[in-house]
Amino acid sequence: MAISAADLVSVPIEYIVPNVTLPGDVYFKLSESHFVIIGREGTREHFKSLHFYEKIKDAVFIKKTDLRKFSSLKVLSASEIMKNDDAPIDQKVDVLSHTMASVFTNIQELGFSNESLGNTKFIAGSVLKVINDTPKLSLLMSLMNSISAEIIRHSMAVSMISILIAKSKGWNNQSLLEKIALGAVLHDIGLKEYPAEFLNKPRASYTAEDLEYYQRHAFRGIEILKTVENIPDEVMAIVGEHHENAIGQGYPRGTRDVRLHPFSKVVALADAFCELTFKDVNNQNPVDPDQALHIIEFSLGQPFNKECFVALKNVLLNGIKRASVKIV
Numbered sequence: 001m002a003i004s005a006a007d008l009v010s011v012p013i014e015y016i017v018p019n020v021t022l023p024g025d026v027y028f029k030l031s032e033s034h035f036v037i038i039g040r041e042g043t044r045e046h047f048k049s050l051h052f053y054e055k056i057k058d059a060v061f062i063k064k065t066d067l068r069k070f071s072s073l074k075v076l077s078a079s080e081i082m083k084n085d086d087a088p089i090d091q092k093v094d095v096l097s098h099t100m101a102s103v104f105t106n107i108q109e110l111g112f113s114n115e116s117l118g119n120t121k122f123i124a125g126s127v128l129k130v131i132n133d134t135p136k137l138s139l140l141m142s143l144m145n146s147i148s149a150e151i152i153r154h155s156m157a158v159s160m161i162s163i164l165i166a167k168s169k170g171w172n173n174q175s176l177l178e179k180i181a182l183g184a185v186l187h188d189i190g191l192k193e194y195p196a197e198f199l200n201k202p203r204a205s206y207t208a209e210d211l212e213y214y215q216r217h218a219f220r221g222i223e224i225l226k227t228v229e230n231i232p233d234e235v236m237a238i239v240g241e242h243h244e245n246a247i248g249q250g251y252p253r254g255t256r257d258v259r260l261h262p263f264s265k266v267v268a269l270a271d272a273f274c275e276l277t278f279k280d281v282n283n284q285n286p287v288d289p290d291q292a293l294h295i296i297e298f299s300l301g302q303p304f305n306k307e308c309f310v311a312l313k314n315v316l317l318n319g320i321k322r323a324s325v326k327i328v
Contacts, residue, residue: 011070011105013047013060015060015098016039023041023070024063025039026038027061028055029059038060064110068110068115078126081095082095089130090143096123096156097149099123104152108193124178124181125181127181127185128163130143137316158185158274159181159184161273162181169308169311179235179263183234187271188221190239191221193224218240221240222236225239241260244268245257245268246304265308268304270312273292273293290316
């Protein structure tokens with residue numbers, strides 16, 4: 001029986017865990033309506049041995065109904081690598097980025113679920129481990145730049161920078177840091193339902209209607225998270241407030257510093273910092289971290305929480321190892 005394009009979803013080849021038994025059929029697209037199986041469920045993955053591997057290495061197709069099985073296998077494989085102390089840090093970041101991509105694809109195609117929450121918690125915990133192993137900002141920035149997918153790079157970078165700011169502020173409680181990392185990973189979850197053609201449009205070219213639509217993603221993010229029980233209030237606050245600032249000129253509510261959640265203040269600054277320092281559709285000429293701080297402080301008038309900004313400056317000037325060690 002022929003498979004319909006509507007039943008399939010395109011995924012990068014890295015979505016498939018190598019050298020393991022496939023949890024579902026894998027397809028190659030010959031034409032808009034013709035797909036052939038290149039790997040059958042229950043057989044061992046062997047794609048690199050195929051003579052046409054160069055043609056499939058960018059993307060393959062799997063059934064939407066099999067997404068969760070492939071994603072769960074990816075998370076399980078990543079967890080083994082993250083536990084391996086001998087695995088180099090660049091390998092861990094590479095695996096973690098592809099795992100995040102699989103989890104985000106799952107959320108985009110099938111919606112947010114308890115399983116998605118569990119997988120996202122794994123990613124947040126892994127981000128913390130990467131920072132504990134590699135607390136040097138310059139190396140973390142270099143590792144993030146090696147990630148090609150913009151939304152994955154941005155989410156992971158915002159999570160890492162948020163943790164560095166939090167640690168610089170002396171917030172060392174593990175549960176607290178896990179919530180910040182989780183909220184930062186999920187901060188743009190409201191954009192997961194937005195059309196790719198809209199997300200690939202530079203914000204500088206937005207119409208008034210486009211801007212209003214874009215700014216609703218914070219509210220939409222909260223709505224998505226509310227479909228699953230036991231989301232921490234702190235995570236909800238981060239998702240809803242990550243575009244707010246201390247002077248009340250952010251969105252969606254224009255809330256001032258005194259009414260913002262402390263974690264939101266951290267992630268809002270990290271988000272702005274990452275938008276300046278990483279290349280994407282909205283920033284074709286990223287700046288280095290020192291220039292980013294200068295732009296935030298002088299061009300933007302430093303609209304973010306003062307303590308968070310000082311903490312970020314301390315990370316750049318002194319490194320996280322010399323930051324405050326106050327226990328929360």
